[in-house]
Amino acid sequence: MPTPPPPADLARIVATALDEDLGPAPGRDVTTQATIPADEAGIADLVARADGVVAGLVVVDEVLRQVADRLALVTPSVEVRVADGTAVTRGDVLATLTGPVQVLLVAERTLLNLTSRASGVATHTRRWADALAGTGAQVLDTRKTTPGLRALEKYAVRCGGGTNKRMGLYDVAMVKDNHVVAAGSVAAAIEAVRTRYPDVTIQVEADTTEQALEAVGAGARFLLLDNMPTDVLSATVAAVRAGEPTTGRVELEATGNLTLDRAREVAATGVDYLSVGALTHSSPILDLALDLRA
Secondary structure: OOOOOOHHHHHHHHHHHHHHHHOOOOOOOHHHHHHOOOOOEEEEEEEEOOOEEOOOHHHHHHHHHHHHHHHOOOOOEEEEOOOOOOEEOOOOEEEEEEEEHHHHHHHHHHHHHHHHHHHHHHHHHHHHHHHHOOOOOEEEOOOOOOOOOHHHHHHHHHHOOOEOOOOOOOOEEEEOHHHHHHHOOHHHHHHHHHHHOOOOEEEEEEOOHHHHHHHHHOOOOEEEEEOOOHHHHHHHHHHHHHOHHHHOOOEEEEEOOOOHHHHHHHHOOOOOEEEOOHHHHOOOOOOEEEEEOO
16 A cells, blocks of 8 residues: 555644534534434444545544544544555445444545545546556656645555656756746756755756757756657657767656547657646546445
């Protein structure tokens, strides 16, 4: 199983979601708290209602803990039946939760929102990973994530067999066309980043073969080959690879207008990565349910 997001990130995500659902902490669920005694205990199963790849089960304990704290009740126990990253089928029980019914029902929507969203991202990513299997290319995510959920969504990409690119603007420099215009040239932009932030990796976007070779000549060792037709992409990869005995290994990423039916065609050009923003900005949820046992 991929390394989960840091506990502090999970705690923040859950707290924000509960504030939205219950109102300012400790908040309230007027229906559940009016109709169910605080001392009533029960069992609920988290169930898949569709085939897919599960992710986000790492939030279940945190959701239940925070809800129990807000209601001043005992935290339910959790028996996780499958690991994040596992392919599941409709009807599979993913986890069993035992404890105060008030906690189970108050937690239900937040728990399902987060796990369904993460599982949807993992399911979509797995389709790309399967499409690229055996090509040597990997699918990458982007920063096109749901605000506040980046840590969870990028974890879901890993669960689906994808690879994370940069986490944000702080850990990797990505020189795009506007940066080049502002700096005056690709070389000037690269040098400016090296001077101020010598510890970060530098990536450079290129729209043409000429721009790609200019970036390599300026010292770039990671190129984003943006919106190139397949023939242009192939020619650019070949041109960059031809110079590698003297320049050193350059990692190449295809990005822009990529679809599953073109995945292997693009990978065959020799790129190392396919960058797909849709993994996080357009994945439908995986339908999950929390069923309280009678």
